[in-house]
Amino acid sequence: MLDTLTFGFLGGGNMASALIGGLVSRGVPASAIRVVDPFDDARQRLARTLGVQTLAAPDAAFGASDVIVLAVKPQQFRDAVASLAPLLKNNLIISVAAGIRLQDMQRWMGTTRLVRAMPNTPALAGMGMTGLAAAAGLSDDDRAIATSVAEAVGQCVWVEDDGQIDAVTAISGSGPAYVFYFVEAMERAATEMGLSAEQGRKLAVETFRGAAALAAESPEPVSTLRERVTSKGGTTYAALTSMDASGIKDAFVRAMHAAAARGREMGAEFGKD
Template sequence: MTDPRIAFIGAGNMAASLIGGLRAQGVPAGAIRASAPSAERRARIAAEHGIELFADNAEAAAGADLVVLAVKPQVMKSVCQALAAHLRPEQLIVSIAAGITCASLESWLGERPLVRCMPNTPALLRQGVSGLFANARVSAAQRQQAARLLGAVGLVLWLDEERLIDAVTAVSGSGPAYFFLLMEAMTAAGERLGLPHGSAVQLTLQTALGAARMATESGVDAAELRRRVTSPNGTTEAAINTFQAGGFEALVQQALDAAARRSAELAEQLGR
């Protein structure tokens, strides 16, 4: 199957990561184009990836099979309304903008194949995970195209209901920050226990990396891995008991509930 022609509307960090991932997978530079308002940004992306860049969004989208909307949510409405008349009905539109629903995109672009995605920031290192939802107009071949696009920067999970994007946002979209917060807290606690700052940082980060690799590569679920590390009456049990006495699980649930609610609120506000 020939590579679909892909146009990125916007060439920020996430778009650049997707472009780099596609190029690393062997997608030719001639199959990818992008637009960006900044001449400096256009020059940088062109130099890094060898693709063609445009100042005009419509010019970039012309002839593309797949158009990736990679602009800030706050300007999505105006970008879509200006672009709508220049799009063909069969072009697949993929939005990676947080908080913009398919209904909003359809109101600005008209009825057409749409895939809404929620990637996360580790995608910048090609270690991301993305939740994808396709409307009824997306064909099987177009679903494959969208999966390959987001798969260039990590794991892809299809959702049967668009409302689950809010849950994806709460778990993985915002999730990296939760782990960063725990890393901050562990580093600070290590320092208070007498470790030099640099040692506390190294111990925390390597422990986080090792634990993540064990969880992803061992084939054993996190609960069992935790049990295996937690010896009766040992040091780990003392720490785990303290976490749970403080309502750790309930607090995590409350935090993710708050993130999901805010995701839904932002979608309503941005979609007006």
């Protein structure tokens, strides 16, 4: 389905590069992709590594792309879409910008063919998890296109409304950092117990990879998987009892509420005019 469409990317940074790489690997011809980035180095890198057409500013052909992906930083978003809006031709717009609400994009661009996406950095390794929210009235065809774009770099879930994207941000958007945080703790514990940092990193990273694969393929609740490695009085039991005594799970849940609250604040901040 994607290979018949033309794509315009506003912003040619990390997330745009991951998505473009995914689209090209799914059969979208590089010649069907135009990327706008004001930074000369970024344009040269994109043209060299992905073979796409690059521009310093949007032009009429860019504004006529079937699908336009907005992939600039939230702070750059307002200015970037101001120059794009007059060129739009009722295209499907997919924004990956953190914290920018659908209602504000609708106001700034005067369109309702809009999807707000929240990917995460594993998209760079083709294993992204993206939450998607549609503007009211989006057609099934447009939903299918947005699904295929997100699936070019991993998997996706649709949520009911824009507000739930703050929850997606708190769970999977910021989530890779939580995993890295726990890997850091496991690495530290490993070195404190006499292993090398390299051994600690490998043990921790592969444990996350393996446990995630097991959870993904198992129909059972993760609590059952956890209980299965926690025999009473054993080593895992000692570790989890220590975590419970320190209130780790509650603190972790609170942390994600803090992330969602910050997402709501950022939405209000970026969309105030």
